Amino acid sequence: MKRILTLVLLCVLSAQIIAQEKNINSFISYGTFNVTDNNSPYLETYITFDCSSLTYIKQSNGQYEAAINLTVLFKQGESIKNYDKYTVTSPQVADTANIDGFFMDIQRYSLPNGEYQMEVTIEDANNIKERPLNVNETIIIDFPENICFSSIIALENYKPSNSESAKNGYELIPMIMPYYPESVNKLTFYTEVYNTKKQLGENEKYLLNTYIKTFESNTVVSNYFFTKRMNVKDTEVIINTIDISNLPSGNYYLALEARNRNNEIIGYNQFFFQRSNSNYQIDNSILASIAPEKVFSGNINNLDTIREYIRSLEAISSQIEKEYAFNLVKTNDIETMQQYFYSFWASRNALSPKEEWEKYYVQVKRVNASFSAHRLKGYQTDRGIVFLKYGAPDRIVQNHNEPGAYPYEIWHYYTLDNQRNKKFVFMTQDIATNDFQLIHSDAVGEINNNRWTTEIYSRTYSPYQEYYNADGSVNPGVNYGDEAKDYFDNPR
Numbered sequence: 001m002k003r004i005l006t007l008v009l010l011c012v013l014s015a016q017i018i019a020q021e022k023n024i025n026s027f028i029s030y031g032t033f034n035v036t037d038n039n040s041p042y043l044e045t046y047i048t049f050d051c052s053s054l055t056y057i058k059q060s061n062g063q064y065e066a067a068i069n070l071t072v073l074f075k076q077g078e079s080i081k082n083y084d085k086y087t088v089t090s091p092q093v094a095d096t097a098n099i100d101g102f103f104m105d106i107q108r109y110s111l112p113n114g115e116y117q118m119e120v121t122i123e124d125a126n127n128i129k130e131r132p133l134n135v136n137e138t139i140i141i142d143f144p145e146n147i148c149f150s151s152i153i154a155l156e157n158y159k160p161s162n163s164e165s166a167k168n169g170y171e172l173i174p175m176i177m178p179y180y181p182e183s184v185n186k187l188t189f190y191t192e193v194y195n196t197k198k199q200l201g202e203n204e205k206y207l208l209n210t211y212i213k214t215f216e217s218n219t220v221v222s223n224y225f226f227t228k229r230m231n232v233k234d235t236e237v238i239i240n241t242i243d244i245s246n247l248p249s250g251n252y253y254l255a256l257e258a259r260n261r262n263n264e265i266i267g268y269n270q271f272f273f274q275r276s277n278s279n280y281q282i283d284n285s286i287l288a289s290i291a292p293e294k295v296f297s298g299n300i301n302n303l304d305t306i307r308e309y310i311r312s313l314e315a316i317s318s319q320i321e322k323e324y325a326f327n328l329v330k331t332n333d334i335e336t337m338q339q340y341f342y343s344f345w346a347s348r349n350a351l352s353p354k355e356e357w358e359k360y361y362v363q364v365k366r367v368n369a370s371f372s373a374h375r376l377k378g379y380q381t382d383r384g385i386v387f388l389k390y391g392a393p394d395r396i397v398q399n400h401n402e403p404g405a406y407p408y409e410i411w412h413y414y415t416l417d418n419q420r421n422k423k424f425v426f427m428t429q430d431i432a433t434n435d436f437q438l439i440h441s442d443a444v445g446e447i448n449n450n451r452w453t454t455e456i457y458s459r460t461y462s463p464y465q466e467y468y469n470a471d472g473s474v475n476p477g478v479n480y481g482d483e484a485k486d487y488f489d490n491p492r
Contacts, residue, residue, distance in 0.1 A: 023451075024068070024124045025053035027177055028135055031151030033167075034143040036194050036234045041141045043111050045072065047122070048104045048176045049090070055126040056096045063092035067125035074109060074116045074139070081116060082109045087125060102176055111141050133450050136489060137442065138421045147199050147258055150192040152271035154178050158190065158239060168192070168237045178273035185245040190238070193258060193267065197232040200260065204232050207259040210240065215251035215272065215445055216316045216389065217348050230258075248280040250318035251445050270418065272444040282324045284336075292338040296354040297345075306337045312364045312379045313344060315388035363388055373435035382438035383409070386424050390416055390443075393424075397487045400431055404460035407431045408484060412491035416443055423488055425452050429459075453484050 027048040034041045047070070054066035067089050074082040088105045116139045123132035142148075154175040161171035172190055180187060196206055212224035224247065230236065238256075251274055258267035292298030300306045307329045314322055321344065328337060345353035367384035368377055378384040387393075393411035400407040411424040422443040426436035440452035449455070 023053060024122060024127075024130060024133060025050035026122050026133060028120060029174075030118070030137075030139070031153050032139075032141055032143075033150040033192060034194055034235075039143070041111055041113060041143045043074075043109045043139065043141065045107050045109070045120075046104060046174045047088075047106075047120070048102050049088070051090060051099045051101045051103065054090060054099075055124055056090070056093070056099065057126045059092065061092075063094060064096050065092045066090035069121075069123040069125045070105070071119075071121040072107070072109070073119040074111060075119065076114060076116055081114075082111055084109070104174070104176065106174070111139075113141050113143060115140055135450060140420060143194065145195060145198065147193070147195050147267040149256060149258075149267055149269035150194070152189050152191045152254060152256065152269055154271065154273060155188040155190055155239075158188070168235070170237070170239065178271070180244060180273060180275045182277055182279065185243060186241050187244050187254065187273070188239070188241040189254060189271065191256060191269065193230075193233075193236040193238065195234070196230070196236065196258065196267075197234050199266070200232050202232070204261070205229050206232065206261075206266070207263075208238070209255075209257045209259065210242075211255050212242070212244075212247065213253050213255055213270075214318050215253060216318055218253075219347050221247065221252070244275060244277075246280060247275050247277060248318065248320035249275055249277050249323075250320055251275075274445075280320060282320060287336060287339040287343055290339040290342055292335055292342070295338075295342040296357075297338040297342040300338060300341070301334070303332060303334050303337075306334060306341060309361075310337060310341060312361075312377075315379060315385040316360070317344075360388075363391075371434065371436075374433040376435060381435055383411075383426055383436050386411065386438065395491045397491065399484070399487065402483060405456050405484065406459045407436070408456050409436055410484070410487050410491065413443075419444060423491065425456075425484075425488065427456055456484050 029046045031044050031046070032041065033044065049066075049068060051066070054068070056064040056066050059065050067087055069085075069087050071085045072083070073080055084107065090103055093099060118135075118137045118139045120135040120137075121132050122135075124130050153172065156173040156175050158170050158172050160169055162169070163171060165171065167190075170190070193208070196204075200206060206229075208228045208230045210226045210228075212221045213219055214221065224242070224244075226242075242254075251272070253270040253272055255270040256268070257265050260266050297306075300309065310325050310329050313325065317325065325340070328340060341357075342353060345357045349356035364379050367379050367381075367387050371378035371381045371384040371387070373381050379388060390413060394414045395412040397410040397412075399405070399409070402408075406427050406429050408425060408427045411426070413422045413424075414420065416422050423441065424438060424443065424446070425440040427439050428434075428436045438447055439455050440449040441447060
């Protein structure tokens with residue numbers, strides 16, 4: 001296993017003294033790739049550290065530096081398949097006044113095809129009394145001999161390079177998080193396509209389709225579909241930039257697919273990202289072109305009824321749809337509501353929008369019956385929203401009476417699109433209200449809180465209770481969170 005790159009981003013200083021007791025803040029992502037010459041899959045980790053969350057120590061040269069201890073394990077059952085334990089140091093600074101910014105560590109691990117449990121432990125080396133971060137993630141390495149894609153990596157920047165750390169001739173600078181604010185109007189990405197030459201033959205070509213689709217409904221966004229005819233190769237490196245100036249706020253997938261001459265999909269992958277763009281608004285002229293008397297929504301003539309129907313769409317709406325609907329239902333404009341309601345479902349199913357709504361409404365009534373809480377309809381609660389977005393979970397742990405813990409539930413989905421074994425943790429401080437709030441999930445696009453067990457057991461234990469003894473050893477008396485964590489790691 002070879003270290004590939006430690007990327008340092010400038011830590012900007014201003015004029016306040018930082019506290020010595022901190023909660024380390026880190027962002028972890030990864031990508032999977034293959035070397036087709038000898039069929040050697042590998043995984044890259046991208047671990048980013050928030051400078052302001054670290055403890056800085058003065059060095060012999062008078063500069064200040066933070067240090068982070070990392071342990072990375074890849075396991076199959078109880079067998080360790082790859083392992084690393086190392087320390088990363090921050091950029092040195094002359095002063096510890098309000099340190100800001102981030103730095104990133106990138107590592108590469110060789111892993112054959114298979115399913116692994118990745119365990120990452122992150123500890124502030126200068127503040128060992130702070131409980132370390134622990135992250136567990138199920139990893140699938142799957143590079144068959146047929147046509148397939150590597151992970152899609154969002155990039156801050158890239159440049160040609162012949163250095164040892166380069167990937168296929170490029171030095172890549174990954175984004176810290178897949179989030180694009182208004183100030184960023186370009187989406188740049190890297191991916192690799194494998195085995196087109198082997199599967200299609202020497203002189204064949206294939207189509208590479210690149211498009212953006214909504215996270216909530218998998219609807220392709222107009223004006224964001226691109227096609228290119230490609231020559232076959234053992235490994236095709238793709239680096240592209242998309243102008244997202246006019247992309248509305250919301251959650252999206254960037255999707256890539258390879259198609260053969262029969263227009264059959266022969267390879268596919270997608271990448272989740274978030275966009276904030278308050279400059280974009282829904283075009284009312286398009287809605288005005290819809291004649292309510294000619295579509296099914298024109299038969300919804302009661303103002304309160306159509307308001308309620310539109311409110312129930314929030315779980316599966318994009319951000320721009322949520323904002324538009326929020327303002328629309330405050331009016332008495334029933335005709336625009338009818339037009340919007342039809343447009344919403346026609347964008348999901350152009351052939352049968354009414355049937356699509358009726359199918360969804362069955363689930364709305366189901367969550368209202370199961371999850372309604374004090375002054376909240378079921379579709380407004382966190383459990384109702386997750387149910388409407390993803391369907392019924394495959395397994396549910398309901399632990400409403402565990403001593404020392406607030407009532408909680410853990411929902412387990414075997415598959416969510418192309419994700420596997422994803423869980424959602426809900427908690428309430430008052431079982432009588434039936435309002436369980438989502439406090440953690442390992443699914444893409446959902447709230448992720450590595451200290452979720454602390455929230456559940458804060459009913460009895462202080463979140464600041466000492467986790468370490470004075471000598472740095474773990475205090476065995478502090479074991480709150482074990483039962484909930486076991487349910488999370490081992491659903492049953």
